[in-house]
Amino acid sequence: MPTRFFDVIENYSEQEILTLIQQIGTLLDKENNLVYIPKSRVIIVGDLHGDLETLHKIIQLFFRDNYHQLLFLGDYVDRGAKQVEVVNVLFYYKKLMPNRILLLRGNHEDPVINRQYGFYDEVRLKFSNHKQIYRAYNRIFSKLPLAALTWNRIFCIHGGIPKELEDIAAINNLPTDEEHIEHPITKQLLWNDPHKRVKEFKWSNRGPGVQRFGEDAFYQFIENNKINYIIRSHEKWKNGYKKYFDDKLISIFSSRSYSKRVSTVVGTLNKKGGINILEI
Numbered sequence: 001m002p003t004r005f006f007d008v009i010e011n012y013s014e015q016e017i018l019t020l021i022q023q024i025g026t027l028l029d030k031e032n033n034l035v036y037i038p039k040s041r042v043i044i045v046g047d048l049h050g051d052l053e054t055l056h057k058i059i060q061l062f063f064r065d066n067y068h069q070l071l072f073l074g075d076y077v078d079r080g081a082k083q084v085e086v087v088n089v090l091f092y093y094k095k096l097m098p099n100r101i102l103l104l105r106g107n108h109e110d111p112v113i114n115r116q117y118g119f120y121d122e123v124r125l126k127f128s129n130h131k132q133i134y135r136a137y138n139r140i141f142s143k144l145p146l147a148a149l150t151w152n153r154i155f156c157i158h159g160g161i162p163k164e165l166e167d168i169a170a171i172n173n174l175p176t177d178e179e180h181i182e183h184p185i186t187k188q189l190l191w192n193d194p195h196k197r198v199k200e201f202k203w204s205n206r207g208p209g210v211q212r213f214g215e216d217a218f219y220q221f222i223e224n225n226k227i228n229y230i231i232r233s234h235e236k237w238k239n240g241y242k243k244y245f246d247d248k249l250i251s252i253f254s255s256r257s258y259s260k261r262v263s264t265v266v267g268t269l270n271k272k273g274g275i276n277i278l279e280i
């Protein structure tokens with residue numbers, strides 16, 4: 001995709017953006033909370049946090065190497081320099097290829113968080129009609145799906161496994177219009193972290209309702225749900241990724257907005273179901 005295209009998005013008028021947001025809302029109303037990914041070559045992307053440059057490279061890779069699906073694990077906004085542009089580019093491609101571009105919700109797609117960590121300020125600086133646009137973005141964020149399951153049973157989420165969730169099918173019954181995330185299971189799907197020295201669950205210092213989960217909880221969960229691997233994001237690593245629990249959980253990060261000295265990676269799935277980590 002030519003760089004010029006990104007300039008076009010950067011110059012969208014306020015009305016064009018509001019129209020795009022509305023169109024994405026209609027598409028998301030048709031999606032389940034737990035989206036299914038059929039057998040295909042897939043790129044899985046971790047947190048972006050306004051890193052338009054890395055998103056550009058990922059989209060180039062997607063088209064150049066003929067991938068079929070592009071799955072994003074959330075945290076599009078806050079921290080980085082081009083949060084509005086990142087969201088608009090994602091929405092543009094979602095509109096163009098609704099079944100091939102899947103956008104999960106991250107814990108920053110919540111007005112209580114993105115009011116504090118940068119998105120609100122960026123919207124306020126970039127738009128005259130900023131209140132309406134900020135509200136419209138957050139209304140759409142509340143419609144984003146919460147998890148994905150691939151054909152070969154790889155479970156993908158932003159955060160982690162929730163303490164009270166036995167059957168992943170129950171994800172489809174979670175509320176779909178909660179702008180500020182309060183449901184305890186939604187909250188944990190988007191906020192929880194794996195931990196090597198925890199067995200079951202332990203309260204996290206990220207805040208109320210958030211847990212760390214350990215190997216016993218992890219193996220029970222993947223056995224109950226016949227899951228082969230879990231891919232998640234939500235934490236940054238110097239080399240872009242970290243593996244847990246005999247490599248059955250892979251944590252990836254795709255943003256350089258926190259530090260230029262970290263690597264950014266994506267996960268890729270081939271048609272046989274193999275997972276690779278690719279530096280971007």
Ligand SMILES: [Mn+2]
Pocket residue numbers: 047075106107108158233234235
């Ligand atoms: Mn996060």
